[in-house]
Amino acid sequence: xxxxxxxLAGMGLWGGLLYGQAAFTLxxxxxxxxxxxxxxxxxxxxxxxxxxVTDVKGHFLxxxxxxxxxxxxxxxxxxxxxxxxxxxxxNRIYNVxxxxxxxxxxxxxxxxxxxxxxxxxxSLNIEVVNHDxxxxxxxxxxxxxxxxxxxxxxxxIGSGQSKPVIRGxxxxxxxxxxxxxxxxxxxxxxxxxxxxxxxxxxxxxxLKGPASLMVGSDAIGGVIDIKNRMLPAENTFGATVDxxxxxxxxFAGASLSLYGRKGRFYANFRATLIDYGDYKVPTDSxxxxxxRAALYQNHLRNTAGSERDLHLTLGMFDEGFQSKLFxxxxxxxxxxxxxxxxxxxxxxxxxxxxxxxRDIHFPWQSVHHFKVSNSTQVRRKAITxxxxxxxxRNFRQEWSQYVSHxxxxxxxxxxxxxxxxxxxxxxxxxxSGNVRLSHQASKKMVITAGISSELHDNRIxxxxxxxxxxxxxxxxxxxxxKYSFTGKRMLQAGIRxxxxxxxxxxxxxxxxxxxxxxxxxxMVYLERAGSLNRHFSSLTWSVGxxxxxxxxxxxxxxxxxFRMPIAKExxxxxxxxxxxxxxxxxxxxAPEVSYQLDAGAExxxxxxxxxxxxxxxxxxxxxxxxxxxxxxxxxxxxNQVFRYTxxxxxxxxxxxxxxxxxxxSVQLGxxxxxxxxxxxxxxxxxxxxxxxxxxxxxxNVKYQLPKLxxxxxxxxxVDVRFTAPQNDIVPPEETTGGYQAINLSxxxxxxxxxxxxxxxxxxxxxxxxxxxNHTSYYRLINxxxxxxxxxxxxxxxxxxxxxx
Amino acid sequence: xxxxxxxxxxxxxxxxxxxxxKEAGTDKEKPTIDLSHQDAFPxxxxxxxxxxxxxxxxxxxxxxxxxxxxxxxxxxxxHHSHSTEVEECHPDPVKAPVNPFTSIEDYxxxxxxxxxxxxxxxxxxxxxxxxxxxxxxxxxxISLTDKAGWSAQKGLSVKMLHR
Numbered sequence: 001x002x003x004x005x006x007x008l009a010g011m012g013l014w015g016g017l018l019y020g021q022a023a024f025t026l027x028x029x030x031x032x033x034x035x036x037x038x039x040x041x042x043x044x045x046x047x048x049x050x051x052x053v054t055d056v057k058g059h060f061l062x063x064x065x066x067x068x069x070x071x072x073x074x075x076x077x078x079x080x081x082x083x084x085x086x087x088x089x090x091n092r093i094y095n096v097x098x099x100x101x102x103x104x105x106x107x108x109x110x111x112x113x114x115x116x117x118x119x120x121x122x123s124l125n126i127e128v129v130n131h132d133x134x135x136x137x138x139x140x141x142x143x144x145x146x147x148x149x150x151x152x153x154x155x156x157i158g159s160g161q162s163k164p165v166i167r168g169x170x171x172x173x174x175x176x177x178x179x180x181x182x183x184x185x186x187x188x189x190x191x192x193x194x195x196x197x198x199x200x201x202x203x204x205x206x207l208k209g210p211a212s213l214m215v216g217s218d219a220i221g222g223v224i225d226i227k228n229r230m231l232p233a234e235n236t237f238g239a240t241v242d243x244x245x246x247x248x249x250x251f252a253g254a255s256l257s258l259y260g261r262k263g264r265f266y267a268n269f270r271a272t273l274i275d276y277g278d279y280k281v282p283t284d285s286x287x288x289x290x291x292r293a294a295l296y297q298n299h300l301r302n303t304a305g306s307e308r309d310l311h312l313t314l315g316m317f318d319e320g321f322q323s324k325l326f327x328x329x330x331x332x333x334x335x336x337x338x339x340x341x342x343x344x345x346x347x348x349x350x351x352x353x354x355x356x357x358r359d360i361h362f363p364w365q366s367v368h369h370f371k372v373s374n375s376t377q378v379r380r381k382a383i384t385x386x387x388x389x390x391x392x393r394n395f396r397q398e399w400s401q402y403v404s405h406x407x408x409x410x411x412x413x414x415x416x417x418x419x420x421x422x423x424x425x426x427x428x429x430x431x432s433g434n435v436r437l438s439h440q441a442s443k444k445m446v447i448t449a450g451i452s453s454e455l456h457d458n459r460i461x462x463x464x465x466x467x468x469x470x471x472x473x474x475x476x477x478x479x480x481x482k483y484s485f486t487g488k489r490m491l492q493a494g495i496r497x498x499x500x501x502x503x504x505x506x507x508x509x510x511x512x513x514x515x516x517x518x519x520x521x522x523m524v525y526l527e528r529a530g531s532l533n534r535h536f537s538s539l540t541w542s543v544g545x546x547x548x549x550x551x552x553x554x555x556x557x558x559x560x561x562f563r564m565p566i567a568k569e570x571x572x573x574x575x576x577x578x579x580x581x582x583x584x585x586x587x588x589x590a591p592e593v594s595y596q597l598d599a600g601a602e603x604x605x606x607x608x609x610x611x612x613x614x615x616x617x618x619x620x621x622x623x624x625x626x627x628x629x630x631x632x633x634x635x636x637x638x639n640q641v642f643r644y645t646x647x648x649x650x651x652x653x654x655x656x657x658x659x660x661x662x663x664x665s666v667q668l669g670x671x672x673x674x675x676x677x678x679x680x681x682x683x684x685x686x687x688x689x690x691x692x693x694x695x696x697x698x699x700n701v702k703y704q705l706p707k708l709x710x711x712x713x714x715x716x717x718v719d720v721r722f723t724a725p726q727n728d729i730v731p732p733e734e735t736t737g738g739y740q741a742i743n744l745s746x747x748x749x750x751x752x753x754x755x756x757x758x759x760x761x762x763x764x765x766x767x768x769x770x771x772x773n774h775t776s777y778y779r780l781i782n783x784x785x786x787x788x789x790x791x792x793x794x795x796x797x798x799x800x801x802x803x804x
Numbered sequence: 805x806x807x808x809x810x811x812x813x814x815x816x817x818x819x820x821x822x823x824x825x826k827e828a829g830t831d832k833e834k835p836t837i838d839l840s841h842q843d844a845f846p847x848x849x850x851x852x853x854x855x856x857x858x859x860x861x862x863x864x865x866x867x868x869x870x871x872x873x874x875x876x877x878x879x880x881x882x883h884h885s886h887s888t889e890v891e892e893c894h895p896d897p898v899k900a901p902v903n904p905f906t907s908i909e910d911y912x913x914x915x916x917x918x919x920x921x922x923x924x925x926x927x928x929x930x931x932x933x934x935x936x937x938x939x940x941x942x943x944x945x946i947s948l949t950d951k952a953g954w955s956a957q958k959g960l961s962v963k964m965l966h967r
Contacts, residue, residue, distance in 0.1 A: 290888035290956075290957055290958065344943075344959065345959075346884050346885055403884065407906060410902075410904045411900070411901060627949075627953035627954075627955070628953055629951050631873065631910035633874065633908045636908075637878070637908065637945055638875065638876035638909070638945065638947055639947065640953075684952075684953070686829070686830040731953040731954045
């Protein structure tokens with residue numbers, strides 16, 4: 001261990017000694033295609049990640065740049081981001097003209113400039129965040145950290161498991177992309193989080209609204225797009241150590257990143273270790289349906305967990321070419337609230353469970369997600385070709401003490417090939433590939449076409465059954481045209497065709513059940529899922545228009561999206577251990593089709609920025625898990641039966657944002673969101689959809705510290721969240737009261753010689769308020785949200801130079 | 805000013821649409837299981853006997869229309885579950901099951917009722933092909949739904965003995 005610190009200290013020393021070589025400047029003017037200077041455009045240089053913003057005359061200057069190759073990114077809201085590579089051997093002038101773009105459908109690129117990020121964070125339809133944002137708003141998981149964004153909520157179970165919800169849609173209706181590859185795990189499961197190492201994420205884009213056109217099925221609600229873009233400086237190596245502590249669940253996290261680059265080749269390695277205890281809630285007991293469970297010292301019993309992650313990135317680039325290889329392994333183990341898992345609320349041996357808040361007993365889950373992917377881009381004149389390939393394996397096990405279900409034997413027979421305490425096991429392999437070709441046909445027109453394909457193979461094991469083993473294959477192709485008119489108007493239209501096949505394997509019980517036919521009882525190994533072969537196809541399209549006028553911009557977008565039913569919706573047949581419900585699939589489901597109209601009006605002035613982004617959305621056949629009045633008698637405890645059905649659904653909603661720069665260093669902001677859903681047909685006609693997020697608004701005051709000798713980028717920020725009550729509920733939900741919660745954050749970059757240590761500090765739920773989150777799975781069993789939580793994050797960089 | 809107007813047009817539209825979409829008289833109430841009346845059976849800590857029938861006496865009610873109910877009886881030899889009732893019973897020491905009794909049945913309720921008094925006769929056999937059923941602590945679980953899909957549960961601790 002000592003040697004390791006010596007090495008780190010050595011690296012730091014080298015970094016200090018080798019600083020201050022010959023330095024050059026890069027300067028220029030950024031303008032639009034009418035040669036009008038653009039004020040506030042972001043200019044960012046890689047690999048140094050140095051950034052600046054253009055001034056009133058569109059002018060920028062980046063100083064202190066060592067000799068070498070750089071890639072430059074220049075972006076401005078409403079314009080296509082310009083990416084270029086250049087060599088710096090002397091001071092250089094670099095003037096550019098940006099072309100207008102359609103932000104509503106366009107991929108917007110993040111800058112690492114905080115102010116610019118803030119601005120984009122609140123632009124229409126897409127929210128962009130970077131590493132700094134994540135550090136300043138660090139939550140229990142990546143999704144929890146993103147929850148502050150307008151239109152983004154999470155579906156939680158415990159302190160470390162959150163699923164993304166965009167404008168009220170979640171599960172398989174939101175796609176998570178990591179380096180252009182769809183992250184495929186057990187999205188359908190309530191207790192399943194996102195297997196992404198929060199430390200390894202340097203920027204995230206959240207696309208709100210249907211994005212089936214570019215991404216295919218499942219992107220009906222939106223996309224969380226994670227990209228690893230970090231590129232080390234030429235001929236350097238270095239390390240970053242991140243340390244995090246959280247008071248609520250005694251969380252300790254450490255992440256080490258090592259990187260280096262020699263000429264055109266670079267590598268980046270990261271290792272992360274996380275360990276946390278049971279989280280604390282401001283209550284002494286919870287009512288699990290009609291059962292009351294006492295909590296010991298406010299600890300939500302058995303919700304501790306741990307995570308061990310490894311990442312390796314190898315990359316190379318050249319003029320007009322770049323290729324990156326990503327390898328990652330994310331492992332986690334986490335406990336479930338012990339009183340509320342299984343067929344019914346359970347008594348637990350409190351002497352065992354409450355002895356330590358850090359140990360994990362039954363029930364718990366372990367997940368291992370392994371992923372290899374490659375992303376390559378070739379550019380020749382007006383043509384850009386990009387290809388992405390990925391291979392991933394998600395292996396998840398749920399463990400709990402053997403309890404006989406239905407007519408399972410009271411004593412587990414030792415003749416079976418699995419452990420009696422293995423409740424369920426899922427083992428899923430996914431292969432994916434995308435190829436995309438983009439052609440700048442003329443000054444005004446860009447044509448993009450692409451194909452993508454995916455193959456899934458899911459195997460199951462364990463004593464309990466809910467989702468069958470299946471194989472799924474899908475492929476799709478799209479074409480997209482962007483055309484810009486004179487003035488700042490632009491039209492974009494695209495069309496896509498998808499085809500998919502799903503083959504479900506039959507499953508029969510491993511134990512016999514008494515079945516009475518004509519008064520005779522016979523013992524039968526019941527078939528839970530029949531073998532099933534389905535194929536689906538769909539044509540989707542989208543048309544968008546943008547218009548810029550002075551400080552104003554307007555956007556509109558209309559499109560049709562679709563989603564293939566998943567194996568769970570078609571063939572589930574088992575107990576949901578968190579709901580104590582019995583879920584039954586419907587093999588006849590049709591693909592979900594959605595039509596959406598999005599609009600937006602945005603004003604960005606010097607001191608004031610505001611925007612309003614409403615949408616309406618109609619599903620002709622939304623797939624919905626309907627709680628029926630029936631009971632099951634063959635598998636669980638006589639649980640209530642929930643059946644997958646389809647109904648027409650109408651949704652409407654909007655986000656607003658505004659901020660006002662009172663003086664240079666003080667900014668006031670507000671971010672609000674609202675969505676309402678109504679089922680128009682079916683058994684639940686007139687009802688909303690489950691887990692509908694209530695209306696909410698976050699009011700923010702941020703004070704940017706003046707630059708001090710030892711502290712740069714210092715900030716103090718207060719968020720006050722107002723959430724309205726949610727009375728628009730469906731069975732088995734309870735109405736949830738409104739609440740206010742206050743979060744406080746402060747931090748900055750502290751200078752120690754040539755080194756900058758980044759420190760951020762947060763207090764979440766400052767007054768330890770007891771409140772319920774309507775979109776938490778634990779809301780159903782009356783578990784309030786976590787109490788006060790103090791979060792500290794320290795980031796220490798080390799760097800050095802490789803000799804030529 | 806003209807721009808400001810443009811911005812509020814979509815907002816006004818949204819509010820109007822939202823107003824049109826009010827939920828129209830959906831059922832938001834759960835059904836209830838009442839065990840407080842005098843001849844309710846079984847109640848918490850009651851005893852059931854193997855080889856004998858008993859009559860289930862419970863009062864179900866709902867604001868709109870009842871759905872169905874289910875009765876589940878399984879052993880609680882490991883004390884895995886407690887009851888929903890305030891009263892504590894006196895469980896036997898923990899033991900391993902040998903031939904425990906299990907019964908899961910679902911029962912319909914005539915359509916359209918807002919209250920329903922059960923008088924269902926349930927037969928409990930004395931044993932199966934493996935011999936007599938195990939005596940001891942059992943868990944008696946009642947689940948009730950209404951037509952809209954709301955549900956209510958009761959979990960009772962009972963003793964099951966051979967007479």
